[in-house]
Structure formats: structure tokens, C-alpha cells
Amino acid sequence: MANLVNIGLIREEKQPQDNRVAFTPKQCQWIMHHFPQVRIYVQPSSIRAFKDEEYSQAGIPLKEDLADCDILFGIKEIPPAKLIPGKKYLFFSHTKKKQPHNQKMLQEILKKKITLIDYECLVHPDGQRILGFGFFAGIVGAHNGLMAYGEKTHSFHLKRVYTMHDFQDLIGHYFGIKLPPMKIVITGSGRVAAGALEIMGLLGIKYIPPEEYLVNQYAYPVYTQLKAGELYLRKNDKTYSRSDFHQHPDQYECRFLPYVTVSDLLINGIYWDHNIPPLFLASDLRKENFHIKVIADITDDTQGSIPCNLGDSTIENPVYGVTKDTMQQTAPYLADTVDMMCVGNLPNELPRDASQYFGDQLMKYVFEALLQPGNEMMENATITKDGQLTPHYQYLEDYASGKSED
Numbered sequence: 001m002a003n004l005v006n007i008g009l010i011r012e013e014k015q016p017q018d019n020r021v022a023f024t025p026k027q028c029q030w031i032m033h034h035f036p037q038v039r040i041y042v043q044p045s046s047i048r049a050f051k052d053e054e055y056s057q058a059g060i061p062l063k064e065d066l067a068d069c070d071i072l073f074g075i076k077e078i079p080p081a082k083l084i085p086g087k088k089y090l091f092f093s094h095t096k097k098k099q100p101h102n103q104k105m106l107q108e109i110l111k112k113k114i115t116l117i118d119y120e121c122l123v124h125p126d127g128q129r130i131l132g133f134g135f136f137a138g139i140v141g142a143h144n145g146l147m148a149y150g151e152k153t154h155s156f157h158l159k160r161v162y163t164m165h166d167f168q169d170l171i172g173h174y175f176g177i178k179l180p181p182m183k184i185v186i187t188g189s190g191r192v193a194a195g196a197l198e199i200m201g202l203l204g205i206k207y208i209p210p211e212e213y214l215v216n217q218y219a220y221p222v223y224t225q226l227k228a229g230e231l232y233l234r235k236n237d238k239t240y241s242r243s244d245f246h247q248h249p250d251q252y253e254c255r256f257l258p259y260v261t262v263s264d265l266l267i268n269g270i271y272w273d274h275n276i277p278p279l280f281l282a283s284d285l286r287k288e289n290f291h292i293k294v295i296a297d298i299t300d301d302t303q304g305s306i307p308c309n310l311g312d313s314t315i316e317n318p319v320y321g322v323t324k325d326t327m328q329q330t331a332p333y334l335a336d337t338v339d340m341m342c343v344g345n346l347p348n349e350l351p352r353d354a355s356q357y358f359g360d361q362l363m364k365y366v367f368e369a370l371l372q373p374g375n376e377m378m379e380n381a382t383i384t385k386d387g388q389l390t391p392h393y394q395y396l397e398d399y400a401s402g403k404s405e406d
Contacts, residue, residue, distance in 0.1 A: 005038050005371065008069035011045040014076045019049045019351040020133070020358070022073035022090070025058035027359040031367065038371075041069060049351030071370070080108035086386075088115040090370075095383065096121060098399040106384075106400050113387030121381035122366060130365045133347040134269075136354040137298055138195020139167070140346040142186075142267050145296025146179075146199070148319045148341050149265050152293055152333045155180045161349040162315055170350070174202050183213065184223035185259045187231060187279065187305075188269030192298050196267050197225070214258055231256055231270065232277070249276040256280060261289045267296045272305035282307040285324040285338065294319075296341040312344045 009028075012018040023031065028040045041063040042055045052062055066072060067084060074091035083089075083105075093116055095106045109116050119131045140161050147158040156179055164170045184205065186196050200207070205221045213224040229240040232252040245252055254277040259266075268279070284290055285308060297306045308322040310329050321330035321337035332339050347354035369375040383393045389400060 006069040007040045008066035008072045009042045010074045011043040018076045020355045023359045025054045028060045085112040090117045093118045116384045134191030135195040136347040138192040140349045141298035142196035142199040144341045149294045167353040179221040182221045182264045184265045185263045186225045186267045189227040192269030294339045
């Protein structure tokens with residue numbers, strides 16, 4: 001029999017605490033059945049979406065001290081003091097872009113001779129990310145955007161997602177809800193957009209091609225979707241190439257502006273970085289023909305693709321208003337403001353389903369590779385190995401040494 005591998009599911013301790021987990025109780029059972037050399041232990045948690053008892057009943061032991069485990073799975077960043085020396089960790093570290101708030105954590109990882117595999121760096125051969133919670137961010141973000149529009153216009157009422165047991169419960173909530181005529185524009189084509197489209201389907205909102213959406217009026221709710229190739233075109237020849245766009249975004253112009261004049265709700269799921277033009281400018285808000293009333297900014301970059309994103313809102317208070325003339329934050333649902341939904345941890349509203357989805361991807365594409373010594377995909381996602389930066393991530397040397405915080 002192969003050497004025994006002890007795996008621990010750690011308790012999430014970053015504040016605010018996260019309620020997701022890498023594997024559900026049933027997924028733990030599946031792994032131990034298909035990989036007899038693996039034992040899984042769960043650190044007790046009072047806030048995890050799956051209760052301690054659910055793991056116990058599935059035959060997965062609870063264990064406070066995970067020092068005997070070889071591999072530790074988390075979700076969010078780990079407070080430096082909680083890191084166990086010499087272990088192999090998998091979690092979203094948010095260090096690959098030299099994020100200043102996680103610099104001390106990376107320094108502690110190196111000091112404690114830890115091996116760090118970052119979920120964000122696990123990719124298929126074509127470069128597409130394997131793991132992410134974007135689909136459920138899209139589901140919750142689209143729901144919250146619609147919820148905010150209903151509250152602002154007093155035309156319908158949706159319950160909050162986090163009050164539901166799971167996604168099936170949310171689907172049941174939609175039975176019989178009739179939406180007024182409204183026009184919704186969705187940006188993006190990845191996991192986030194796929195989640196938003198799921199909500200459009202569940203609520204019976206009809207898809208309209210962009211060119212028709214811009215000129216026609218409808219007596220029922222409709223949406224259109226703008227993918228990157230419809231949003232951005234090269235300035236000189238009006239063409240779009242995905243690879244060229246990501247290499248030279250400054251040579252592209254954004255074509256979104258006509259949609260601000262005809263849309264009621266914008267659901268933003270497009271990728272953005274600081275070189276990519278925003279969807280519109282702050283000055284466009286002041287124009288009389290700026291018609292959008294609510295923006296669900298699921299991408300959620302402060303003053304990024306959406307200039308009136310003034311920072312994160314919370315699950316408890318997901319919406320704030322922004323004055324069009326001065327870009328000041330206000331209470332939500334006032335008459336002449338744009339309402340913003342900018343929650344950074346949307347999947348936490350459907351943590352059971354989000355965890356199940358995430359664990360499925362882990363089991364299909366990652367778990368077997370993790371147990372194989374020298375697996376190329378795993379090595380490419382390993383930021384530190386036994387307390388040293390790996391060759392792929394040597395560019396983090398100044399950040400890790402404390403010389404850089406950019």
C-alpha cells in the first residue's frame with residue numbers, strides 16, 4: 001500500500017471569517033474511498049457552512065491539532081501566527097501580484113519553511129484557471145443587483161440569498177415572481193457571467209442581441225450580454241484579438257457608452273486591470289442620458305471598470321448610493337443616485353453550493369496530481385517550496401524580503 005497521506009481541512013480564521021470549505025463531507029468520503037492511502041481530518045469550526053456533526057456523521061474525524069497532517073486545505077489567507085511550520089498548504093494566498101496586505105503572511109511562510117500551492121495559479125494547459133468561485137459570485141451578484149433594483153423602484157421584492165439554505169431553496173423563491181419591464185446589460189463571458197445568465201434563465205428574462213437591445217423597447221424584462229470582443233475594439237482597425245488585447249489593452253477603446261443610455265441595471269462580470277479602459281467615465285454619470293439606476297459590480301475593483309465603485313460593501317449591507325454629480329457615497333435607494341452592489345465575498349451567501357462546486361473541480365482536476373511527485377501543473381502553482389520561492393515566482397523576491405510593497 002502507498003504511504004499514508006494525512007490531509008487536514010483547516011478552520012477559516014481570516015476576519016471577516018469565511019464559511020466555505022475545500023471539501024464537503026460527502027466529497028471527503030469519496031476521496032477516501034477512491035484513494036485508500038488518504039485520511040482526512042477536519043478542524044472544528046462554528047461558522048463553516050457544513051456543521052462539525054455533518055463531518056462526524058460521514059465518518060470524517062474532527063481534530064483540533066492538525067500538526068500530524070501532511071497537506072492542509074483552506075480557502076482564504078491564513079493569519080501568519082496560525083501557519084504550522086513545514087507543512088504543505090493549498091489556499092488563495094493573494095500574493096502573486098505583490099498584494100501589500102499579504103506581504104507579512106508570505107514572509108512567515110518562508111520563515112516557517114512552508115510549501116504554498118496557490119489555487120489561483122492552478123491552470124489547464126491552455127492557461128485557463130481550474131479553480132474559482134466565480135459561478136456562484138455571478139449567481140448571488142445578479143440576484144443582489146435585481147434585489148436592489150426592486151427596492152429602488154418599489155416594483156418587486158426579492159429575499160436575501162444568505163437567508164436561503166442552498167441554491168435549490170433560492171430557485172424555489174423565484175416561483176411566481178413577476179418582474180416589470182426592464183433592460184439589463186451583462187458584461188463578460190467567464191464563470192461570473194455564466195452565473196448571472198443562470199439567474200436570467202431562472203427568472204425567465206429574455207435574451208436580446210446587442211444591436212436590437214440598443215434600439216428597441218420591450219413590455220417584459222430583457223437582457224443582453226457583451227463579451228470582451230463586443231466591448232473592446234482596437235483603435236486603429238476596429239478588430240479584437242484576445243491575446244493582443246491582454247498584451248496591449250491601451251491600444252483598445254471601450255464601446256460600452258451607448259448602453260448607459262438604454263439600460264436600467266448593469267451586471268458587471270468583465271475582467272479588468274489598470275491598463276484596461278473603464279466601461280464609462282465619472283463625467284458620464286453627470287450626463288442627462290445616463291439611465292442606469294443600479295450597478296452590480298461583481299468584478300469589484302474599486303474605481304476600476306466602474307468608476308463609481310467607491311469600495312466594498314458587505315453581505316449585511318450590500319448596496320450604497322453614489323451621487324452622480326460629486327461621486328459621494330450616500331444611503332441606498334435615493335431618487336437621483338446610482339446604487340452600487342460591490343460585495344467582495346458573494347459566494348459566502350451560498351456557501352454550501354459554492355463549496356460543493358469548488359470541491360468537485362478540485363477532485364476532477366487537482367487531487368490526483370497533488371499526490372504525484374513532480375507533477376508539472378502542481379509545480380507551476382507552487383509559490384514556495386520548503387520555505388524557498390520557486391523559479392516561477394522569483395519575481396516576488398523583493399516583495400518577500402520586505403524591500404517592495406508595490
